[in-house]
Amino acid sequence: MVKSMDEEKLQRRLAGLTQTPVAAPPPTESENEARQRTDRTARRIDVFKQGRIVVPGSGEIACIITDWSENGARIRLDDVGGLPEFVSLKVTTAGVLKRARVIWRRANMAGLSFLIERKVRFGNGRM
Numbered sequence: 001m002v003k004s005m006d007e008e009k010l011q012r013r014l015a016g017l018t019q020t021p022v023a024a025p026p027p028t029e030s031e032n033e034a035r036q037r038t039d040r041t042a043r044r045i046d047v048f049k050q051g052r053i054v055v056p057g058s059g060e061i062a063c064i065i066t067d068w069s070e071n072g073a074r075i076r077l078d079d080v081g082g083l084p085e086f087v088s089l090k091v092t093t094a095g096v097l098k099r100a101r102v103i104w105r106r107a108n109m110a111g112l113s114f115l116i117e118r119k120v121r122f123g124n125g126r127m
Contacts, residue, residue, distance in 0.1 A: 042069035042070045042071040042072075043069060044067045044068065044069045044074075045067060045068050045069065046066070046067050047065055047066065047067060047068050048064065048065070048066065049064070049065040049068075049091060049093055049094075050062070050063075050064065050065075050091075050092050050093060051063045051064065051065045051075065051089055051090060051091050051092060052089075052090040052092060053075070053077065053083065053087050053088070053089060053090075054087060054088035054089075054090055054097070055083070055084060055087055056084075060090070061077060061078075061083075062077065063075040063076060063077040063089075064076045064077070065089070065091065066109075070114075071113060071114055072100065072103075072111065072112050072113045072114050073089060073098075073100070073111075073112045073114075074109060074110070074111050074112070075089070075109070075110050075112060076108055076109050077108060077110070078108060079108075080102075080105040080106075080107075080108060080109065080110045081105070083102050083105065083110060084102070085101060085102055086099070086100070086101055086102075086115075087099075087100055087102060087112070088100065089112055089114075098112075098114045098115075099114070099115040099117065100112035100113060100114050100115060101113045101115060
């Protein structure tokens with residue numbers, strides 16, 4: 001039996017669809033970081049500032065702030081393993097204190113997400 005050209009094309013296409021697709025390799029760490037950077041809503045700025053992590057009941061830990069945005073920061077310090085989930089970041093040169101949540105830890109780096117602080121009126125309505 002003679003197949004037409006259209007039938008042969010269809011058979012080749014169907015054969016190609018039934019083959020097992022090759023799985024893509026898992027993304028590398030740098031690809032994951034690049035994806036996270038594009039998902040952020042606030043632009044990060046590379047900085048190199050001295051800071052202090054304030055841990056309630058434990059004092060302060062020196063750190064270097066390596067990037068900053070209105071929503072968070074990346075810090076470098078000697079031991080990230082001892083950081084609790086919630087800390088305060090003090091920027092000593094600017095006189096800024098931000099409450100933050102530690103959202104990731106790697107080697108001697110940590111990522112902080114600043115907590116939203118709202119001013120609430122109470123009593124006579126004055127702040």
